[in-house]
Amino acid sequence: MPSSTESIVEIRNLVKSYRRGDQIVPVLSGITFDIAAGDYVALMGPSGSGKSTLLNMIAGIDKPDSGSLRVAGTDITALNESDLAAWRARNVGFIFQFYNLMPVLTAFENIELPLLLTDLSARERGEHVAAALAMMSLSDRSDHYPSELSGGQQQRVAIARAIITDPAILVADEPTGDLDRVSAAEILHLIERLNRELGKTVILVTHDPHAAGKARTVRHLEKGELSEA
Amino acid sequence: MWYLKLIVRNAFRHQLRTGLTVLGIVVAILAFGLLRTVVDAWYAGAEAASATRLVTRNAISLIFALPLTYQGRIRQIEGVKSVSHANWFGGVYITEKNFFPQFAVQAQSYFALYPEFIISPDEMREFMHDRRGAIVGRRLASIYGFKPGDQVTLRGTIFPGNWEFVVRGVYDGAEARTDTSQFFFHWEYLNETMRKISPRRSNSVGVYVIGLTSAGHAAAVTAAIDATFKNSLAETLTETEQAFQLGFVSMTEAIVVAIEIVSYLVIFIIMAVMANTMAMTARERSAEYATLKALGFGPLPLAAMIFGESLAIAAVGGLAGIALTFPAAERFAAEVGSLFPVFNVDSGTVMMQAAAALLIGAVAACLPALRAAQVRIADGLRHAG
Numbered sequence: 001m002p003s004s005t006e007s008i009v010e011i012r013n014l015v016k017s018y019r020r021g022d023q024i025v026p027v028l029s030g031i032t033f034d035i036a037a038g039d040y041v042a043l044m045g046p047s048g049s050g051k052s053t054l055l056n057m058i059a060g061i062d063k064p065d066s067g068s069l070r071v072a073g074t075d076i077t078a079l080n081e082s083d084l085a086a087w088r089a090r091n092v093g094f095i096f097q098f099y100n101l102m103p104v105l106t107a108f109e110n111i112e113l114p115l116l117l118t119d120l121s122a123r124e125r126g127e128h129v130a131a132a133l134a135m136m137s138l139s140d141r142s143d144h145y146p147s148e149l150s151g152g153q154q155q156r157v158a159i160a161r162a163i164i165t166d167p168a169i170l171v172a173d174e175p176t177g178d179l180d181r182v183s184a185a186e187i188l189h190l191i192e193r194l195n196r197e198l199g200k201t202v203i204l205v206t207h208d209p210h211a212a213g214k215a216r217t218v219r220h221l222e223k224g225e226l227s228e229a
Numbered sequence: 230m231w232y233l234k235l236i237v238r239n240a241f242r243h244q245l246r247t248g249l250t251v252l253g254i255v256v257a258i259l260a261f262g263l264l265r266t267v268v269d270a271w272y273a274g275a276e277a278a279s280a281t282r283l284v285t286r287n288a289i290s291l292i293f294a295l296p297l298t299y300q301g302r303i304r305q306i307e308g309v310k311s312v313s314h315a316n317w318f319g320g321v322y323i324t325e326k327n328f329f330p331q332f333a334v335q336a337q338s339y340f341a342l343y344p345e346f347i348i349s350p351d352e353m354r355e356f357m358h359d360r361r362g363a364i365v366g367r368r369l370a371s372i373y374g375f376k377p378g379d380q381v382t383l384r385g386t387i388f389p390g391n392w393e394f395v396v397r398g399v400y401d402g403a404e405a406r407t408d409t410s411q412f413f414f415h416w417e418y419l420n421e422t423m424r425k426i427s428p429r430r431s432n433s434v435g436v437y438v439i440g441l442t443s444a445g446h447a448a449a450v451t452a453a454i455d456a457t458f459k460n461s462l463a464e465t466l467t468e469t470e471q472a473f474q475l476g477f478v479s480m481t482e483a484i485v486v487a488i489e490i491v492s493y494l495v496i497f498i499i500m501a502v503m504a505n506t507m508a509m510t511a512r513e514r515s516a517e518y519a520t521l522k523a524l525g526f527g528p529l530p531l532a533a534m535i536f537g538e539s540l541a542i543a544a545v546g547g548l549a550g551i552a553l554t555f556p557a558a559e560r561f562a563a564e565v566g567s568l569f570p571v572f573n574v575d576s577g578t579v580m581m582q583a584a585a586a587l588l589i590g591a592v593a594a595c596l597p598a599l600r601a602a603q604v605r606i607a608d609g610l611r612h613a614g
Contacts, residue, residue, distance in 0.1 A: 053607075056606075056607050059523070061522075061523050061606040061607055061610075062605075062606070062607045081527075081528075082527055085522065085525045085526070085527050086525060088523065088524070088525050089524065089525025090525075094520075094523050094524065096520070096610065098516075100516060100517070100520040100610070102235075102517060102520075102521075103242070104235065104238035104239055104242055105235070105238075113521075113524060114524050114525065116231060117524075117525050117526065161524075
C-alpha cells in the first residue's frame with residue numbers, strides 16, 4: 001500500500017500528439033489519473049502506446065499539448081526550461097534502460113554528478129556518494145569506469161545517481177530491458193526496497209509482466225488511453 | 230575543477246580522432262606561422278629602415294648611376310648630417326645559386342650611418358687598412374663559413390672580371406631584425422679598378438645614403454636634394470630609406486598578397502575540419518547531453534563544456550604548432566640560404582598563431598554547442614543504447 005493517500009502526481013485531461021511530416025499522430029488522448037505519494041506504479045502497454053511519453057511528462061522532460069500536470073505540488077506545465085531543470089534536479093530521479101552513465105566518469109563521479117547542482121562541499125558530496133555506493137554494494141567499484149562494470153553494476157550506479165539528491169519520485173523506463181534475468185531480479189529488488197524502505201514514489205515503464213508484478217499499482221496504456229489492471 | 234576534468238577527459242576520449250584533429254591544427258598553425266614569417270621577411274628591410282636616413286638615386290632608374298660630385302653638394306644642404314654612398318655589385322660567388330647582396334661602400338661614412346652593424350674595433354681597423362678587405366654579416370658568414378682572413382672571389386656581372394677580397398671582419402646586428410646577410414667592401418677598390426678597365430664608369434655611385442640631423446627634416450631635405458639636381462644630366466629621386474625598401478617589396482607585391490591569402494585559407498580549412506569533428510562528436514553524445522539536461526544541467530554548462538573541449542583541442546594543437554614554428558623557421562631559413570636576409574618568427578606572428586588557434590576552437594564549437602543547448606531531452610534520450 002502507498003505510505004500516504006496524498007497524491008504526488010495529479011494528471012488531468014493530458015493530451016499529447018507528435019507531428020510526423022504533415023501528419024499529426026495522437027499519443028495520449030485526455031488521460032486523467034493520480035499517483036499517491038509512496039506508491040509503486042507500473043505503466044504497461046504495447047510499443048507506441050504512449051507509456052514512455054507519459055513517463056517523460058511526469059518527469060518534466062516533455063510537455064503536454066494540453067491538460068494539467070501537477071507533480072510534487074508544482075504545476076510543471078507552467079515552468080520555463082530553466083525552472084523545470086531545477087525542479088527535476090530536486091524532485092525526480094531517473095533510471096534509464098541503457099543506464100545513461102557518462103563513460104568518461106568513474107562510478108563515484110557519475111553518482112556525484114547531480115550533487116554538483118547543489119550547494120554541498122566536495123567533502124559532503126564525497127560522504128553522500130560513499131553512502132550511496134555502500135547501499136548499492138558497489139564500494140569496491142568506486143573508481144571503475146562504466147565500461148569496466150557489468151550491466152547490473154552499471155544500473156546500480158545509475159540507481160545510486162537517481163537517489164543521491166533524495167528525490168521524492170523515481171522514474172524508471174524499462175530499467176531491466178538490457179539485463180539478464182539474474183541482474184534484472186536484483187535491480188527490481190533494489191527498486192522495491194527504495195519504495196518500501198525509503199518511501200520513494202516509483203513509476204516504472206515496462207513490457208515485462210514479471211517486473212510489473214512487483215508494483216502495487218499496474219496501469220495499462222493502449223492507443224493513448226489508460227486502463228487499470 | 231570538476232568541469233575541467235570532464236572537459237579534458239571528453240576531449241581525449243577518442244584518441245585517434247582527437248590525435249588527427251590536433252595534428253591537423255598543428256600543421257595549419259605551423260604553416261600559418263611560416264607563411265606569416267615569409268611575409269614579415271619580405272618587409273624586413275623596410276621594417277629595419279631608419280627614419281633618419283634618406284636614399285638618393287637616379288630619377289630614371291636604379292640601374293643608372295649618379296656622379297660622385299653630388300656628394301659635396303648634398304652635404305651642404307641644411308638638415309644633412311652626413312653623406313655616404315654605395316654601389317650594388319651583383320657578383321657571383323662560385324655559382325649563381327649562391328646569391329647574397331654585395332655593396333661597394335665608402336666605408337668610414339657608411340658604417341657611421343649604420344650603427345646597427347656591430348663590428349669589433351680591431352676588425353674594423355683591419356678592414357680600413359686593407360683596400361681589398363671585406364666585412365660580412367654574421368648570417369652570411371655562417372651560411373658560407375666565412376671567417377676573417379678568408380679569401381673570397383666574386384665574379385662580377387655588372388662590373389666585369391674576377392674580384393678578389395679578403396674577409397677582415399664579421400658584423401653582428403644590434404637587433405634581431407638587422408640584416409646580417411650582406412657583404413661590404415671598399416668603394417675605392419671598385420672605383421680604382423674601373424678607372425683602369427672602363428674609365429667612363431669610374432667616379433659614379435649607385436645610391437647616396439644621407440644621414441639627417443633629425444627625422445623631422447626628412448621632407449625638406451628630400452625636396453631640397455631633388456631640387457638641387459633638377460634639370461641636371463642625372464636628376465635625382467630622394468626618399469626615406471623605408472620608402473626605398475618598400476619600392477622593392479612593391480615589385481613583388483602580388484606574391485606577398487598570394488602568400489597572405491594562402492595563410493588565411495589554411496586557417497579557414499582547418500576551421501571547417503575542426504567544426505566537422507566537433508559536430509560529429511556532439512551528435513554522438515546527444516544522449517549524454519540529454520541525460521545531463523534530465524539531471525538538471527542547463528544549456529549554458531553544456532555549451533561551456535563543448536566550447537571547453539573544442540578550445541582544449543585547439544590549444545594543444547596551437548601550442549604544438551607554435552613551438553614547432555621556431556625550429557621549422559630555422560630549417561626553412563637554412564634551406565633558402567640568404568634569400569631572406571632576416572627570417573625571424575616575431576612575437577606578432579606568435580600572437581596571431583595563438584589567436585588563430587583560439588578562433589578555430591571557438592568557431593568549431595559554435596554550432597555543436599547551440600545544438601546541444603537546444604536538444605530536446607526526450608529526443609536525445611532516444612539515441613541512447
